[in-house]
Amino acid sequence: MTELNKAHTVAAGEPPPAPKKAKAQEEASLWMDAWRSLRRNPWFVVSAVLLVVLVTMALFPQLFTDNDPRACPLSRSRQEPSAEHWFGTDIQGCDYYARVIYGAANSMAVGVIVSLSVFVIGVALGLVAAFFGGWVDAVLMRLTDLVFAIPYLLGALVFLAVQSERSVWDVSLILIVFTWPTFARLMRGSVLAVINNDYITAARALGAGPLTIMRRHILPNSLGPVVGYAAVFTGIVIGAEATLTFLGVGLQLPAISWGLQLDEAKSYLQQLPHLLTFPLIFVALTVFAFTSMGEALRDALDPKSKKR
Amino acid sequence: MTTPRTPEPSFTGDTASPLLEVVDLHVEFHTKAGVAQAINGLNVTLNAGETLAILGESGSGKSVTAQTIMGILDMPPGHIAGGEIRYRGEDLLTMKPEKRRKLRGVSISMIFQDALSALNPVLPVGWQIAEMFRVHQGMNRKLARQKSIAMMQRVGIPAAEERVGDFPHQFSGGMRQRIMIAMAIALDPDVLIADEPTTALDVTVQAQVMRLLKELQVENNMGLILITHDLGVVADVADKIAVMYAGQVMEVSDVYEIYAQPAHPYTEGLLNSVPRIDGQDERLNAISGLPPSLTDMPSGCPFHPRCPYATDLCSAERPGLLPVVAEHTSACHYREEIYNGTRQPREEAQA
Numbered sequence: 001m002t003e004l005n006k007a008h009t010v011a012a013g014e015p016p017p018a019p020k021k022a023k024a025q026e027e028a029s030l031w032m033d034a035w036r037s038l039r040r041n042p043w044f045v046v047s048a049v050l051l052v053v054l055v056t057m058a059l060f061p062q063l064f065t066d067n068d069p070r071a072c073p074l075s076r077s078r079q080e081p082s083a084e085h086w087f088g089t090d091i092q093g094c095d096y097y098a099r100v101i102y103g104a105a106n107s108m109a110v111g112v113i114v115s116l117s118v119f120v121i122g123v124a125l126g127l128v129a130a131f132f133g134g135w136v137d138a139v140l141m142r143l144t145d146l147v148f149a150i151p152y153l154l155g156a157l158v159f160l161a162v163q164s165e166r167s168v169w170d171v172s173l174i175l176i177v178f179t180w181p182t183f184a185r186l187m188r189g190s191v192l193a194v195i196n197n198d199y200i201t202a203a204r205a206l207g208a209g210p211l212t213i214m215r216r217h218i219l220p221n222s223l224g225p226v227v228g229y230a231a232v233f234t235g236i237v238i239g240a241e242a243t244l245t246f247l248g249v250g251l252q253l254p255a256i257s258w259g260l261q262l263d264e265a266k267s268y269l270q271q272l273p274h275l276l277t278f279p280l281i282f283v284a285l286t287v288f289a290f291t292s293m294g295e296a297l298r299d300a301l302d303p304k305s306k307k308r
Numbered sequence: 309m310t311t312p313r314t315p316e317p318s319f320t321g322d323t324a325s326p327l328l329e330v331v332d333l334h335v336e337f338h339t340k341a342g343v344a345q346a347i348n349g350l351n352v353t354l355n356a357g358e359t360l361a362i363l364g365e366s367g368s369g370k371s372v373t374a375q376t377i378m379g380i381l382d383m384p385p386g387h388i389a390g391g392e393i394r395y396r397g398e399d400l401l402t403m404k405p406e407k408r409r410k411l412r413g414v415s416i417s418m419i420f421q422d423a424l425s426a427l428n429p430v431l432p433v434g435w436q437i438a439e440m441f442r443v444h445q446g447m448n449r450k451l452a453r454q455k456s457i458a459m460m461q462r463v464g465i466p467a468a469e470e471r472v473g474d475f476p477h478q479f480s481g482g483m484r485q486r487i488m489i490a491m492a493i494a495l496d497p498d499v500l501i502a503d504e505p506t507t508a509l510d511v512t513v514q515a516q517v518m519r520l521l522k523e524l525q526v527e528n529n530m531g532l533i534l535i536t537h538d539l540g541v542v543a544d545v546a547d548k549i550a551v552m553y554a555g556q557v558m559e560v561s562d563v564y565e566i567y568a569q570p571a572h573p574y575t576e577g578l579l580n581s582v583p584r585i586d587g588q589d590e591r592l593n594a595i596s597g598l599p600p601s602l603t604d605m606p607s608g609c610p611f612h613p614r615c616p617y618a619t620d621l622c623s624a625e626r627p628g629l630l631p632v633v634a635e636h637t638s639a640c641h642y643r644e645e646i647y648n649g650t651r652q653p654r655e656e657a658q659a
Contacts, residue, residue, distance in 0.1 A: 198425035205378045207413030208443055220430045
């Protein structure tokens with residue numbers, strides 16, 4: 001060590017207890033930084049609380065209501081909201097509050113299944129396309145163009161209308177097929193922004209193989225925007241499921257979902273507006289929660305963001 | 309791969325030939341504006357334990373040379389049009405890609421100009437140094453971490469044990485460059501290429517980093533290629549200087565000799581353009597004109613349009629890189645006269 005280095009050692013060695021303590025509290029990785037900025041973001045806090053409630057609702061609807069959503073005595077059909085039935089009852093006389101609560105599960109399931117699958121497909125294909133370039137990229141991108149050319153709503157209408165039985169999985173599958181290109185494109189762009197960085201060149205110069213470079217250097221640096229959008233997209237998918245079901249090509253009775261409730265309510269819009277209002281509020285809240293969660297995540301995971 | 313192997317040279321080449329030898333290298337870039345000839349017949353030789361400085365202004369092909377030797381040139385648009393790069397006698401350019409990859413970082417390593425952008429922002433620095441041992445030697449996590457702490461201490465990072473988990477943005481510029489150096493020399497390479505390693509640093513830190521590089525070079529008997537445009541940096545550490553201009557080597561010489569007695573008009577111009585503290589002149593002497601466009605090279609000697617001594621011979625014929633005296637070569641038709649200082653500039657150039 002040179003003298004100057006030693007001087008450095010001494011200078012930095014003097015106040016060790018203070019920085020040590022600070023370090024235990026503050027990790028500095030991208031994800032920890034993101035977490036710290038998220039905790040301070042009111043939109044994140046609001047959407048996180050909402051999501052926790054909604055997810056619990058989807059997983060354990062019993063916690064929210066003792067009523068059986070399938071117990072439908074016709075004697076109490078078409079009741080307005082009351083102390084006994086908070087959201088009133090529907091045409092069949094089912095407790096509408098219970099139906100809305102139980103409806104969360106299917107809507108959430110479609111949202112989560114679709115956006116998880118699309119995330120995985122998009123990240124893999126986008127990474128491969130951007131990393132290898134050349135004809136691999138050309139083929140994959142033309143494929144995305146091809147799918148992009150068909151609006152997902154049209155595609156879903158056509159393919160779902162011909163199916164007589166439509167489960168959560170069928171609806172999810174069709175949505176996955178028609179929406180993955182968005183993620184592949186997003187990921188490709190994100191990787192291209194990262195791939196020309198010096199640290200990728202440096203990793204290559206120091207002998208890292210293509211797999212190591214992809215996994216260690218490209219992936220963690222390019223995932224941020226895609227993660228954020230995946231959350232936003234979950235909200236979009238939940239809206240899409242409701243839309244498709246409302247149009248009569250989504251889920252079918254006897255399944256319970258917000259889309260089905262909206263579909264049913266449309267015929268009684270003037271007489272029984274509460275049938276439309278309550279599921280609509282829940283769809284809107286869910287979409288809002290996912291979207292603002294996504295926005296918050298995207299901001300927090302953007303290394304260039306100055307909001308930290 | 310769990311048992312750590314001892315770092316052994318993965319290469320059994322001819323030991324009699326020089327460590328690294330670049331022979332008649334041609335590199336082109338195919339652009340919309342035409343073919344840019346970034347390197348036109350480059351020849352340099354590096355021996356073990358030697359520091360070769362490649363000196364040149366921007367656009368002279370210094371960095372392309374480094375990238376070509378490392379095999380990290382972007383191809384396309386880059387294209388190696390000819391020549392050989394011999395490492396211990398074996399041509400890197402015709403070597404199998406996988407074999408060549410295994411030389412990178414192990415036998416031939418590189419450090420970059422801007423250490424902040426050359427370090428991965430999402431991984432702790434210790435992790436990135438440890439990666440060298442894990443990828444190339446299959447070392448386990450714990451041992452690699454110990455080794456990377458040792459490397460950090462070796463390059464003079466204070467409190468290495470505490471800082472091993474820190475991220476690149478938590479270090480100062482000089483410390484980051486030290487970490488980059490630690491990564492590059494982790495596996496005791498034979499050849500280290502430093503591409504303007506101190507350009508992004510402030511002057512006081514520059515000296516420290518250069519001194520560190522020099523120390524490590526002496527300890528490991530490494531061949532060091534130092535790419536720079538800074539004549540001051542060169543004078544301190546280099547043994548041998550190759551002056552590049554328009555993708556060619558203009559002059560190669562021992563460091564003392566080249567400062568005292570340049571044998572090429574371009575070198576002479578460069579040395580005259582250094583501001584002097586005891587300078588009598590009011591204006592800085594600059595070399596008149598601009599470097600040639602790489603897509604439209606002048607005929608003959610590439611420097612002749614700017615050269616005060618140029619004759620018709622210079623525009624007609626490209627001079628070879630030939631010795632003036634022992635260990636001092638120059639690519640000028642009038643190398644001896646320039647060397648002895650007897651050649652007079654043309655009249656219009658004097659005006």
